[in-house]
Amino acid sequence: MPMSKYESDAQLVKRVLKGDQQAFALLLERYKDAIYNLCYRMLGSPQEAEDASQETFLRLYASLGNYDSKRKFSTWALRIATNYCIDRLRRRHQGSVSLDTMPQDQEENSEPLIATLVSDELLPEEQLLRGEQSDEIERALQKLSPLYRTVLVLRYVEELSLDEIAEVLDIPVATVKTRLHRGREALRKALQQVEQSEHEEAADRQRMAGVSG
Amino acid sequence: MNCSQVRALLQAYVDGDLSPLARLRIGEHVQRCTSCAQYLGELEEEVEELAHLPKVSAGTSFTHEVMSRLPQATPWSAGSQEGSTLSSRRSWRWPLAAVAGVVAVLAGTAFLPSGPSFASVSGEGNIFHKQDAVAVPANTVVSGDLLVEGLPVYIQGSVRGDIYTIGAPIYLSPQAHVRQIVKVQTPIQRVVCRLRGWSDQGASWLLGR
Numbered sequence: 132m133p134m135s136k137y138e139s140d141a142q143l144v145k146r147v148l149k150g151d152q153q154a155f156a157l158l159l160e161r162y163k164d165a166i167y168n169l170c171y172r173m174l175g176s177p178q179e180a181e182d183a184s185q186e187t188f189l190r191l192y193a194s195l196g197n198y199d200s201k202r203k204f205s206t207w208a209l210r211i212a213t214n215y216c217i218d219r220l221r222r223r224h225q226g227s228v229s230l231d232t233m234p235q236d237q238e239e240n241s242e243p244l245i246a247t248l249v250s251d252e253l254l255p256e257e258q259l260l261r262g263e264q265s266d267e268i269e270r271a272l273q274k275l276s277p278l279y280r281t282v283l284v285l286r287y288v289e290e291l292s293l294d295e296i297a298e299v300l301d302i303p304v305a306t307v308k309t310r311l312h313r314g315r316e317a318l319r320k321a322l323q324q325v326e327q328s329e330h331e332e333a334a335d336r337q338r339m340a341g342v343s344g
Numbered sequence: 345m346n347c348s349q350v351r352a353l354l355q356a357y358v359d360g361d362l363s364p365l366a367r368l369r370i371g372e373h374v375q376r377c378t379s380c381a382q383y384l385g386e387l388e389e390e391v392e393e394l395a396h397l398p399k400v401s402a403g404t405s406f407t408h409e410v411m412s413r414l415p416q417a418t419p420w421s422a423g424s425q426e427g428s429t430l431s432s433r434r435s436w437r438w439p440l441a442a443v444a445g446v447v448a449v450l451a452g453t454a455f456l457p458s459g460p461s462f463a464s465v466s467g468e469g470n471i472f473h474k475q476d477a478v479a480v481p482a483n484t485v486v487s488g489d490l491l492v493e494g495l496p497v498y499i500q501g502s503v504r505g506d507i508y509t510i511g512a513p514i515y516l517s518p519q520a521h522v523r524q525i526v527k528v529q530t531p532i533q534r535v536v537c538r539l540r541g542w543s544d545q546g547a548s549w550l551l552g553r
């Protein structure tokens with residue numbers, strides 16, 4: 132049976148392009164967790180991660196005709212997901228942050244290290260589900276600006292090499308290094324912030340714990 | 345190498361992004377300088393923690409849900425008129441058969457109106473329904489369906505049936521097990537009310553509209 136033998140991503144893409152929609156389900160199965168993890172760590176809530184992952188695959192499907200089979204499918208998929216998550220984070224900012232604190236250009240130096248409003252918006256609703264497993268590092272990650280969060284997530288959650296990150300983000304490896312460096316610096320600061328506000332948040336958690344018993 | 349030179353390179357050291365010679369030099373310095381060693385320890389710990397963030401997985405129905413949202417015509421086939429009309433109605437609608445299923449299931453459930461928001465559950469399992477949230481706590485299994493309107497839903501346990509939400513954000517912990525989440529539209533709500541013999545007026549009161 133031809134169905135039982137392993138097919139490469141490129142072969143599956145070819146099948147989809149010929150009109151075999153079921154081949155897309157196989158690609159979905161292969162990459163849904165990688166994409167979901169990325170979206171979850173980028174956006175910080177399961178609900179948004181679910182939406183963003185679905186949207187990623189719908190976009191991926193719609194642009195499958197542009198897929199260059201010489202590139203790795205996983206890298207291409209992560210790129211679509213990353214761009215979508217960054218867009219989403221930026222849109223989230225636009226409603227609540229003035230333009231001078233959240234510049235539109237992606238100039239390395241003008242990107243604020245920490246975009247505090249992101250996590251402040253999420254925390255009250257997130258408290259309950261995070262509950263006991265609430266992790267300082269997770270919360271600190273959510274405080275980082277999209278660019279820095281992206282490289283850290285690609286490097287340490289998706290476990291990509293510097294070269295692969297450069298390909299996903301379409302930037303030089305040297306820029307990846309700079310962002311990784313600054314990203315970790317920002318993470319240290321964010322961790323300090325989280326620790327500072329820990330006391331207050333612990334009180335909130337206790338209050339919310341009443342809901343989950 | 346002095347401390348400030350070492351500090352400047354420690355990030356690259358953690359990344360494994362240094363020449364063997366530079367690595368060696370830094371290794372030597374850290375052996376005898378406790379403050380740089382501590383800084384390095386902090387950096388490594390941070391990286392460890394990032395790398396050990398729990399892996400989450402997309403729900404088991406994820407593939408099915410995406411597949412059901414795909415346009416039926418291939419969007420990439422150039423000049424296909426069919427493709428453009430179909431992709432314009434790409435937004436997902438629950439199939440009619442499933443809607444009929446919702447109504448049937450709800451007909452036998454305890455329905456607890458409490459102002460403009462409500463939560464109801466079919467089958468076994470405890471949910472917590474407070475004024476500002478509904479929760480399925482960890483280690484709790486709801487054997488049937490869960491229907492919630494207008495309240496955030498927090499799920500840490502399992503829901504074996506389907507979850508229907510109306511204007512209610514839903515938050516799943518990575519440990520949560522759910523079969524399916526269906527975002528219902530208001531008209532379906534009204535159908536439910538009709539089935540339960542409530543007038544449109546009653547339905548509007550329930551819906552707070």
Ligand SMILES: [Zn+2]
Nearest residue numbers: 347350377380
């Ligand atoms: Zn030193």
